[in-house]
Amino acid sequence: IAENAVECLHNEAYDKPYNLQNLNHEGMIFMGGRKTESLGGKWRFTLDLHDTGLRQKWFQIEPFDHETCTNPYDYDPHSGEEMTVPSCWQMEREKYFYFEGSAWYTRELDYQPEQEGENIFLRIGAANYDCKIFLNHEYVGNHYGGSTPFFADFTGRLKTGRNLVMICVNNARTEDRIPMRNNDWFNYGGIHREIELVRTPKNYIKDLFIYLVPNGQYNTIHAEVTTVGETASVELTIEELGIQQTLSVEGGFASIDIPASPELWSPETPKLYNVKVSANDGDVVTDRVGFREIRVDGTTILLNGKSIYxxxxxxxxxxxxxxxxxxxxxxxxxxxxxxxxxxxxxxxxxxxxxxxxxxxxxxxxxxxxxxxxxxxxxxxxxxxxxxxxxxxxxxxxxxxxxxxxxxxxxxxxxxxxxxxxxxxxxxxxxxxxxxxxxxxxxxxxxxxxxxxxxxxxxxxxxxxxxxxxxxxxxxxxxxxxxxxxxxxxxxxxxxxxxxxxxxxxxxxxxxxxxxxxxxxxxxxxxxxxxxxxxxxxxxxxxxxxxxxxxxxxxxxxxxxxxxxxxxxxxxxxxxxxxxxxxxxxxxxxxxxx
Ligand code: GCB
Missing domain, CATH: 3.20.20.80 (Glycosidases)
Structure with missing residues (x-):
C-alpha cells in the first residue's frame, strides 16, 4: 500500500501499463446465434475524476475489514452507489450530466463450468471510450473506441464460484481519439450496450463471412470460415437453397465457392436465408443472410445490376x-x-x-x-x-x-x-x-x-x-x-x-x-x-x-x-x-x- 501511495502521488505515467489496446478486432468472435449470459443490471459505481483508481490500483483491494481497517484506499469496490448497465451515466443521474472522465463499475460474477475445456469470454457491445477490464484483482486488457464490440478472454482466469469484475470506462474527449475533442453530438459515457458472457467449446468457430460473389453473374456464393483449435472440418448448410457442403479446415481456415442462384436481396424483396455452420467437433453458428451485389459503373450505382437512386x-x-x-x-x-x-x-x-x-x-x-x-x-x-x-x-x-x-x-x-x-x-x-x-x-x-x-x-x-x-x-x-x-x-x-x-x-x-x-x-x-x-x-x-x-x-x-x-x-x-x-x-x- 505504501508503494501504491507513492506511485499515486508521483507517477504521471500511471496509465501506461493499462493502454495495451489488446482487446481489438483480432479477438472478435462471430456471435452467430450463440447463447449468451447477460451481466446487465445493477453494478456498483463511482466516478474517478483524478484517475485515482489506476494510480492506487483499486482493483487490488480486498473487501474492507471494518474492524481493523487495514485498507486505507479511497474507494470500496464492495459497496456504494449503484448504476444500471447498460446505460449512459448522464441519463441515470442529473449530477453526471456533463461528466467526462473515468468511472468504475464493479460486480461479483458466479461461474460454473458447463463443459470440459470450455472457453469463456466477456463481450461488451460498446463502452465509450477507453474501457479497461480487471478480473479477480488482475488487469485483463483495454479497448479504445466508443461504438464497436470487443471481447476479453476470461478462459483460465475465472474461478468456480465467486469472481470479481471491475471495469474502468473513460469518456474524456482528447485530441488523439476518434472522434476528437470537437464534434456535434453528445458525449455520452459508460457501458452503453449489452455486456454478457459467451461460452464456446474448446475448439470453436471464430468467424463466418458469406456473400454473393460480385461478378455480375449472381450464381456463386462464397463462404469463409475461421476456427480456433483442432476442428478438422465444418459443414455449411443453406437448406432453402439445397446447399449442404463439407469444408475441410486447414490452419484454422476453410473457404468455398458454391454454385447457387439465390433470390436476390433488395429493398423491395428483402429475402433472407438461414445459414448454418457446424464443426465436426461440436460448435455451431447460424446467421440470416441476404445475397445481393452492389457496384458502381461510371456515375451509376447498380444494385443487382439495376441502376438505383x-x-x-x-x-x-x-x-x-x-x-x-x-x-x-x-x-x-x-x-x-x-x-x-x-x-x-x-x-x-x-x-x-x-x-x-x-x-x-x-x-x-x-x-x-x-x-x-x-x-x-x-x-x-x-x-x-x-x-x-x-x-x-x-x-x-x-x-x-x-x-x-x-x-x-x-x-x-x-x-x-x-x-x-x-x-x-x-x-x-x-x-x-x-x-x-x-x-x-x-x-x-x-x-x-x-x-x-x-x-x-x-x-x-x-x-x-x-x-x-x-x-x-x-x-x-x-x-x-x-x-x-x-x-x-x-x-x-x-x-x-x-x-x-x-x-x-x-x-x-x-x-x-x-x-x-x-x-x-x-x-x-x-x-x-x-x-x-x-x-x-x-x-x-x-x-x-x-x-x-x-x-x-x-x-x-x-x-x-x-x-x-x-x-x-x-x-x-x-x-x-x-x-x-x-x-x-x-x-x-x-x-x-
Ligand atoms: C455537418 C456535420 C454534422 C452536423 C451538421 C450540422 O456537416 O457532419 O455532424 O451535425 O453538419 O448540423 O451542422
Missing amino acids: LRGINCHEDDEKLGRITNEYDIRRRFEHAKELNCNYMRLAHYPHHELAAQIADEVGIMLWEEIPVYWSIAFHSDQTRRDGKNQMLELIKRGRNRASTIIWSVGNENADTDERLEFMTDLVEATRSTDPTRLVSAACLVNHAKMKIEDRLADHLDIIGLNEYYGWYEEDFNDLLVLGENSAPTKPVVISETGAEGMLGANAPKKGAFSEEYMANVYRQQTEFLPNLDYIKGFTPWILYDFRAERRQNPYQHGYNCKGLIGSDKQTRKAAFFVLRDFYAKLAQEEK
Whole structure:
C-alpha cells in the first residue's frame, strides 16, 4: 500500500501499463446465434475524476475489514452507489450530466463450468471510450473506441464460484481519439450496450463471412470460415437453397465457392436465408443472410445490376431520455419513419450504431451507409490514432459484413484535404477493401469553396463521393449551389450525404426566418427542386431524421439540441419539411417504376 501511495502521488505515467489496446478486432468472435449470459443490471459505481483508481490500483483491494481497517484506499469496490448497465451515466443521474472522465463499475460474477475445456469470454457491445477490464484483482486488457464490440478472454482466469469484475470506462474527449475533442453530438459515457458472457467449446468457430460473389453473374456464393483449435472440418448448410457442403479446415481456415442462384436481396424483396455452420467437433453458428451485389459503373450505382437512386435520411443514435441506449422498438420506429418518407436508404451517422440496426434493416429492406467517427480534424499524423481508426473500422466490418443491407462503409466526415489526411485515409480505405470486397467505400467530403466545385483528393480512392453541403443554411446564397453543380464533372456517383436547416417546434418557435419551420421547409424545397437536374447525383441524405442532443447548440431556441430533425426529439412531431421530402421521394419512387 505504501508503494501504491507513492506511485499515486508521483507517477504521471500511471496509465501506461493499462493502454495495451489488446482487446481489438483480432479477438472478435462471430456471435452467430450463440447463447449468451447477460451481466446487465445493477453494478456498483463511482466516478474517478483524478484517475485515482489506476494510480492506487483499486482493483487490488480486498473487501474492507471494518474492524481493523487495514485498507486505507479511497474507494470500496464492495459497496456504494449503484448504476444500471447498460446505460449512459448522464441519463441515470442529473449530477453526471456533463461528466467526462473515468468511472468504475464493479460486480461479483458466479461461474460454473458447463463443459470440459470450455472457453469463456466477456463481450461488451460498446463502452465509450477507453474501457479497461480487471478480473479477480488482475488487469485483463483495454479497448479504445466508443461504438464497436470487443471481447476479453476470461478462459483460465475465472474461478468456480465467486469472481470479481471491475471495469474502468473513460469518456474524456482528447485530441488523439476518434472522434476528437470537437464534434456535434453528445458525449455520452459508460457501458452503453449489452455486456454478457459467451461460452464456446474448446475448439470453436471464430468467424463466418458469406456473400454473393460480385461478378455480375449472381450464381456463386462464397463462404469463409475461421476456427480456433483442432476442428478438422465444418459443414455449411443453406437448406432453402439445397446447399449442404463439407469444408475441410486447414490452419484454422476453410473457404468455398458454391454454385447457387439465390433470390436476390433488395429493398423491395428483402429475402433472407438461414445459414448454418457446424464443426465436426461440436460448435455451431447460424446467421440470416441476404445475397445481393452492389457496384458502381461510371456515375451509376447498380444494385443487382439495376441502376438505383438512394432516397435516404441521416440518423443519430440518440434519445431524449436514454441517450445512446436504443432497442428494437426504437430502431423499428426509425425505419418506419424512413419508410413513411419513401426512403430506401439510411445513413447511420457518425459512428457504428447498435448491431440490431443492420439486422432489422436486412429484414425490412432499407439500405445502409455505416461509418466510423473519423470526423473533422482528428490527429491524422498520429500512429496511435491511425491504429485506433483502422481497428474501429475492422471491428465494424467484422461485426456486420454478412448484412446485405449495408452497402457502404464510410471512412470519414468533412476532413480537410491535407497530405496527412490523404495518407491516413488511403491506408484506411485499403484496409476496408481488403477486409470486405463486397461493399462500396465512401466518405462525406466538402465543397472546395475557393474553386466552387466538388474537389477532394480522397475522391480518387472512393467508389462514391459523399458531399455535405448546406446551401440555404450555412451557405446563404443558394445560387452558389447552381454554380457548383455546373463547375463539377465527377466521374463517380455523388451522394448528397448531408444538407438541411434548423426548424423549431413549439409555441416559442419563430414563425419566419432562420430557425422557423417554414424556412427549413423552404431549404428542402430549393434543394429538391435543384438536385434532380444534376445527373451525377445518385442519392440524397438530408440531415437528419430526429432532433438530437448536442452540447455545442446553445442559442435560445436550441437548448442543447441540434434541431435539423424532420421530426422533433420526441420522435413523433413531424415538421413541415418532412412532408416536402416525403413528396419528393414519392415522385422519385414513382419515376423509378
Ligand atoms: C455537418 C456535420 C454534422 C452536423 C451538421 C450540422 O456537416 O457532419 O455532424 O451535425 O453538419 O448540423 O451542422
